[in-house]
């Protein structure tokens with residue numbers, strides 16, 4: 001039997017507090033279709049949210065999982081990372097099932113989106129939490145009469161005790177665009193150490209990511225491993241602003257960069273082309289070992 005979940009309030013915003021029967025929890029805001037919190041069964045919070053983030057309509061939230069659509073970063077004429085993360089989404093359904101909790105949200109074009117991006121679209125975001133897993137799925141349908149293309153990402157901010165204790169596994173052999181110095185490179189080592197001594201900001205778009213990635217962190221309690229799988233999305237973005245760029249972010253404390261690494265499922269290098277009536281689906285699945 002499933003139990004409906006009603007819209008609640010979280011830090012003044014409309015939110016869905018998903019809670020699976022096994023205790024796994026996630027908070028999803030209608031603002032931006034934004035996953036703000038993920039607490040697996042028997043574990044602590046896994047996502048970072050900046051204590052200085054804006055929490056207001058029309059503004060981007062620094063942390064959690066922003067939905068990036070239809071433009072990635074400044075790669076186009078729209079506002080950075082597109083408009084989906086700052087729009088109010090509609091609730092389609094939310095319920096606690098027998099073994100999970102699920103929410104489905106929708107965002108469609110309106111007069112404001114058509115002013116900047118003249119296309120009829122429907123986005124659907126599904127967030128499912130159960131046990132040690134969080135699955136986020138983004139679907140886009142072309143509801144208009146002309147072809148359009150878009151980029152998208154699930155911009156997950158994975159929380160960390162200290163950046164220097166973290167590493168990412170699974171990137172060996174991949175080509176990437178280094179957005180810091182604007183060069184294409186290839187990853188030789190399997191282990192990426194984002195906080196190694198002397199490390200600056202890290203901002204990379206890895207292409208054609210088919211393998212699973214693992215975020216590993218050495219903690220006082222031992223080792224934490226979060227596996228990151230993606231489907232539909234071809235690229236993965238790894239981002240940390242480092243000390244200098246973090247200091248320039250008004251919505252982050254000076255040491256904020258120490259406490260997260262973004263590992264984003266993304267479609268950047270080859271934007272999705274959708275003919276009228278066609279759909280695309282991308283998914284990021286996070287699993288705490």
Ligand SMILES: O=P(O)(O)OC[C@H]1O[C@@H](O)[C@H](O)[C@@H](O)[C@@H]1O
Pocket residue numbers: 060073080081155179203204237239264
């Ligand atoms: O500050 P924003 O718009 O949320 O973007 C944060 C970062 O998002 C990442 O996805 C980009 O690769 C970075 O270049 C960018 O700085």
